[in-house]
Amino acid sequence: MEERLMARLESAVARLEALSLRGGSVAGSGGDDASATDPSIVAFEDFMGAYLGRVSSAGEKIGGQVLAVTKILEQALNMQKELLIKIKQTQKPDLAGLAEFLKPLNEVIMKANSMTEGRRSDFFNHLKAAADSSTALAWIAYTGKDCGMSMPIAHVEESWQMAEFYNNKILVEYKSKDPNHVEWAKALKELYLPGLRDYVKSHYPLGPVWSATAKAKAAAPSAPAPPPPPPASLFTSESSSPSSSKPKVGMAAVFQEISSGKPVTSGLRKVTDNMKTKNRADRTGVVGASEKESRTSSPSFSKAGPPKLELQMGRKWVVENQIGRKNLVIDDCDAKQSVYIFGCKDSVLQVQGNFYTL
Structure with missing residues (x-):
């Protein structure tokens, strides 16, 4: 119970710090406060207090890279909570706007992925388990059955399946060596299954619910200093660069010319009578003897294979x-x-x- 209360207190402090960084105040942020007290947001804080505390406690006992990646995981969950609050105050954006809206969360997730790159660490399995499982937070990007990803509950489960391979390696390796690592691995699994899965199932089984009356655009929540630009993004938008800005080639250019209403043959040269083959003086139609001999004397192509x-x-x-x-x-x-x-x-x-x- 004490750990749960401490987690909620830390969450409240983090929220106050975020408000001060945005130049706002507690008294002047009525809309934010109303969203922050929404049952789904309170339930998210309860979920973090019940499950994230165990992972953090075990990570602090282990220290090093395990603690570092655990803190990134905490940052990602706090960022998701901020985005859930913003969603309640924002109209549903288009695909490009959604990618921009989710960019702060994506940057944190990519920071976890970057820890698995380069020279293989002694705690590689911990880093991979944390990084791969953090993609479960991308459930917030679900916009409908045609968006190209699984529904939120299934997405959380599938993301954990990717991470479970490395998590099981931790359990096997440290089963009789260090109980802190075993506790960290077990707590990490429970963070997602049943933790995040049950939360999504209870509040967002069909994806996030955007505001129908709020302003069309809202600035993404502020985040700590972003890492170097990641090589790839979990939330990408192909429609962010309109195809009309690219010059058309091939048949697309032909159809564009036809649809423009301009004469398609306006740029062609006109063939006059003296340019036609039948009227040219240098084309009599008679094959000369020298030309005939050159054709007959040319060696025939041999189709024989190698001896x-x-x-x-x-x-x-x-x-x-x-x-x-x-x-x-x-x-x-x-x-x-x-x-x-x-x-x-x-x-x-x-x-x-x-x-x-x-």
Whole structure:
């Protein structure tokens, strides 16, 4: 109970700090306060207090990189809470606006992913478990069945399945070595299953509910100093760069020209009578003797393959495409072997010994 109260107190302090950074005040943020006391937001704080505290406590006992990635996880959950508050005050944006709105959360998640890169750490399994599981927080990006991702509950479960492989490695490796690592791994799993999954199931089974009456745009919540730009984003928008700004090529350019209403042949040169082949003085239609000779004297293309003289599978001598060879000899032929000759010209083959067939 004490850990839960402490977690809620820390959450309240973090919220006050965020308000001061935005230049607001507690008294002047009536809309934010109303959203912050919404049952779904209070339930999110309860969820963090019940599950995140165990992960943080175990991470502090381990220290090092495990503690660092645990703090990033705390930051990601706090950022998700801030976004959930903002969603209640914001109309649903388009795809590009959604990517911008979720950018602060994405930056924190990518910070966790960056810890798994580079030289492999002794706590690589911890880092991967935390980073892969943090993608479960992307359930907030669900906008409908056509958005290209699983529904929120399924997304949380699938994200944990990616992380569970590394989490199980921690349990096996530290089962008889260090109970703090075992506690951290167990607490991490419970943070998502049942923690986050049950929260989403109770409050947002069909995705976040945007405001129908609030302002169309709202600034994304402020975040601590962002890390270097990540190589990729969990929330991307293909529609952010309109295709009309790119010059059309190929058939697209043709259809664009047709639909413009301009004469399609306006840029073509007109062929006059003296340019036509039948009226040109230098084209009589008679093939000259020298041209005819040059055509007939050109060597024909040979389709013959490379010359062969080899024993295949111990049973068959193959002689192919031998041209002008007078000294071909098969000197080790027995009665069980056959000789196959194809495509040879002006050549002599001597077979020493008996053979089955030719």
